[in-house]
Amino acid sequence: MTGAPGTRQRYAVIVVGSGISGLFVALEARRLGPVLVLTKGSIDDCNTRWAQGGIAAAVGPLDSPEQHLADTIAAGAGLVDEEAARILCFEAPARIRDLVRYGVSFDSLGGEVALGREAAHSRARVLHAGGDQTGAAIETALSAAAMDPAITILDHTLVTRLAVEEGEARGVEAVHLQTGEREWYEGDAIVLGTGGAGQLFSHTTNPEVATGDGVALAFDAGAEIADIEFYQFHPTALRVPGLPTFLISEAVRGEGAVLRNLAGEAFMQRYHPLADLAPRDVVSRAIVREMRREGSDHVFLDCTGLKSVDLAARFPAIFAHCMEAGIDMRVDPIPVAPAAHYLMGGVRTDTWGRTTIPRLYACGECACTGVHGANRLASNSLMETVVFGKRVVEHLAAGGGGAATATPDRIPFPAPSTAAPSHRELQAMMWECAGIERDGPGLERGLQTISGWPARQPGACTRGAFERQQMTTVAALMLTAALRRTESRGGHYRSDYPERDDAHWRRRQVFIRA
Template sequence: MAGPGLQGERFAVIVVGSGISGLFVALEARHLGRVLVLTKGSIDDCNTRWAQGGIAAAVGPLDSPEQHLADTIAAGAGLVDEEAARILCYEAPARIRDLVRYGVSFDSLGGEVALGREAAHSRARVLHAGGDRTGAEIETALSEAAKDPAITILDHTLVTRVITREGEAAGVEAVALQTGEREVYLADAVVLGTGGAGQLFSHTTNPDVATGDGVALAFDAGAEIADIEFYQFHPTALRVPGVPTFLISEAVRGEGAVLRNRAGEAFMKRYHPLADLAPRDVVARAIVREMRSDGSDHVLLDCTGLKSVDLAARFPAIFAYCMSAGIDIRVDPIPVAPAAHYLMGGVRTDTWGRTTVPRLYACGECACTGVHGANRLASNSLMETVVFGKRVVEHLAAGGGGAAAATPDRAALPMPATAAPSHAELQAMMWECAGIERDGAGLERGLQTIAGWPARGEGAVTREAFERQQMTTVAALMLTAALRRTESRGGHYRSDYPETDDAHWKRRQVFVRER
């Protein structure tokens, strides 16, 4: 409960973020009392809306949660929390039913739900809605359902601090961006559902809002941050001069599209037995090496052999976007290159979404449940948001309270004393120093760059200035973790330490703010 002396409008639950995790939590929690959703953009600005591939669940007759679990563990490169992954895989079918109840209409074929296969899945278990518009379809359905008297949604409202009293989360401080007014909102629980951090990098599939705010807010409040070095770069984003980066879903390769180099060679068979459906980290690094060998900034994704697939119907958003860039994917190969896509680490939580700060919860991409380990299995991300969002609310309904147990060997780190001069300078530095291939010299150079930036402003209230501070915090955490992890594993690849070192590094790195 909030401590004495605090004044502000009071809610049962405050949710920060309006993607699938935030809206799902708000909908599930409305029976607990008034729910407040705060989002710095509009309700539509979120990573969910851009998720093309789909949502994974073992609902097919030839599939099982146990097989889904085995694939998740295999993809995670030795660091998956098996308890959390088991919960994800076994509760996934029920969460699909919840989404249907909230109005999501999944694609069907012959009267049965249509299931696709994506990289590192041993079965076809990926559900889609609206073809390659799965995220948008889910977001639209949840946004409509959230028009409920019990749910207050304030957009263009920037959360600048999680308020703690006697060590517990008690509410948030926020700024109404359109008026500049500062507000305090109080609640019995605060849930962070702010999404990822793709804007740390100059090439990303993420929207402008993905600046790592939830991770930085939690770190500042004293919560643990885990696995922050593991960042997933999606292998195939459109790379056309003058055209914004756009995700070309893995589901395109799932339908049979082939990656080719400049010579026209289908090169992935040289890198992995699964060829074009190898894990994302393998495919991304293979593309980088092919580009380097060819002296090119892209490879080609060839869909022209998919004569039995109606590409315009199966991938309407991709088809339309490529056509607008002058590419007819039925006859033209698509120029693609890797781009920053998904943060595997984040605010460390237990299987009920609790952080190490009592009454502060996190779910979705900003959280680190341990489900993804060092490398996320495709289409597990949307499912993670609803599985653990549901568990957050179940815990609150049972009385809430308590916190995730602290990690005994966590490392204390200071908040950065500086902030990036601009988004572009931070993005360029991170792409160069902490991108797909890393080394010690580059990571140290990145930390030195941060140390040389201007001092943090006091009381930054503009969205851009505040985002630069949050991005600098997350960048410093990521660079530090990547520098300390002297091995390669999953989404973290060190060219100076190219081998996986289980003897020393089959463990998670956890950081907490130095006090």
Template sequence: LLTGAEGCYGVLTLDENQNQTCLLAQATILATGGCGQLYLNTTNPEVATGDGVALAFHAGAPVADLEFVQFHPTALRLPDTPCFLITEAVRGEGGILRNAHEDRFMPSYHHQAELAPRDVVARSVLLEMLKTGTDHVYLDLSLLGPELTKHRFPNIYETCLSYGLDITKAPIPVAPAAHYMMGGVATDLYGRTGVPHLFACGEVANSGVHGANRLASNSLLDGLVFGHRILTYLQTHQLSFNQLPAELEATFSAETNPAQVTADRLTLQQLASTELGIIRQENGLCQAQHYLTATDLQQVPALTPDYLELQNLRLFAQLLVTAACARQESRGSHYRLDYPDPNPAWTKRIIQSPQGTSTIPVEQPFTWRW
């Protein structure tokens, strides 16, 4: 982002031919999605590398609630197959979760069994995987019968069939996958951030509507509602700059080793999946913090999108681990084995900016005045 005394002036772009271009705008809107690629297993697309949060943070915008990462409990788990999401409606229709020994396990974790909250089911599935030494459990649809299964879930049936699995004849191997970031760039109800002329909407933004645990489909608020509110704001407010800086220069640095970038990204994903995932504790968080501070990729020259994305993933991980260490309790999707219960003293939000980390009461909205 191109920033100066009056806020954000636009962006510096890098195209496939490594040409750099400055694009100036009176309003810049971040709508870059989340950061699911921080983890080995995710339902997110390959471009979900935390770019928007990293851009905003470097520009000086506060970010909030980054410790809250939602994992979908049932993503398809097959070799060399994408993490295709198996909707909770399957369990709502009577699908049963079974471990590697074919035992139903959810009733032993929660009185609502398979219909327990998403974070409870994801945590229970992970614990069963650890107990049995497997990388998945099974979602059994036999109680639904073949006709109901195909009628109610035609897309799931056809997709699994394309991967060689007939879910009317065999259970679905599933495992939790990173799905949605409740945290993001702190915004008010018009999508404004802490940097003038910079807006954010969608998963990259954090207006606070999801709290610690997003309800299913409520992500529509982030995109449709707040995207529309930004548009309404821009139609009714004339944004302008008093004076553009005499020079707006920013450059990307030179190229680096692609093989090393790939290896470093895999190491980061393995670390995040183990220590910053569904179940966290102090030792693991400290290990992650040490790894992220022991090496500084900013000192390595780069001009590849892969490297820039790795930088952004690392920054997102650093912000996440800082917030997760600070929140010494379990709340929503943030579960700490060493602090397994909610603590009323932590009914507040963790805000991070280049100036430091602070907290605000949950009932206090962000109000950015430009």
């Protein structure tokens, strides 16, 4: 059911966010009692809908959870939490069955599920639906299933504060954006499923809602934030003047497409033995270097050699979007450049989705389970949402209680007292100062820029003003963590410290509000 805020009511579970993590938790939790889903946009306004490539699970006859785990650990650059990653990889096949039960129809070939291969995977293990529309297919199926009397969905409802009383999360404060009405909602458990923070950057594959709200809400409430310096930039986003950024799935390279510079040279073999299927951080930096060398803002993704692949059928959304831009990917190379894509860090949780605040849980991109380490393995993100979303509900069904153990050496950090004057100014600053290649002076300049912005306005209730406050908090955390980490690892690259330093930095940074 859907509606608008009304009489104060208590729920078994309050879910903040309506992407795959939020809806999956809501569907699984409805057996525990009434569930409330709050989302600041419409129900389908989320990162999930834009996920093209697919969802990773070891379901093929030549694959195994052990090999999936090995690939996940290798991609994570020494910082993967192996217990969490083992849970992800071994529980993945069962979660695929759950999605099928909720109405997701994965693509098949010859009567068997079709499996694609993406960067840093040693096997073809990526399931997809509707070709390159996997996220949309999952979101559509879960949205339909969530039209249930046990689930109340309030869209255009912005959560502005987590209520923590006597050390426990007890509810949320929210404002209905269409009426301006404020409301308190009480819950036995609060689950954050708010997605990522791609809107921190001027070039991103993320939708407008991805402003890091869940991370900032949890930080303000006193939860721990971990690995916030690690941001993944997707190597291949459409770069055409005057057109918005559009993701060109890694699955295209998985089918055999080749990156070429303006001279037509296939360059990735110079940077990594896996060439075009190297880890995303390697490919993104290689593209940046080729662009810098040639004085260009793009390279080309060449699909013209894929004669055995029906590109229009395999990648219908990408094919149609490119055609609208005047590019026939069957005969024309696609101009691409990296764009901000995925936040590896976030609200620190344990393997049951518990944060360090009792009764407050998090899952999906806003959470930091540790499975991604410093660099996410392609298509593990959608799987992470359902694996740990399931575990959140399993923990609640068993009685809940407790919290993630506090980190002994967590770093106190004062919330910024300023807020970005505009989204555009914040995005430009973060792209310049905390983008694909970082250095100490640039990171310090970013922090100085934040300190010079106007003072925060208490009680800001418009969506734009609230988002700028949340984005400023996440930006300050990211800049600080990146400045402290004097090495390069995974999605964090420092040109002034270009080497990985396991002796000093094979550890996570965890922040807590001072």
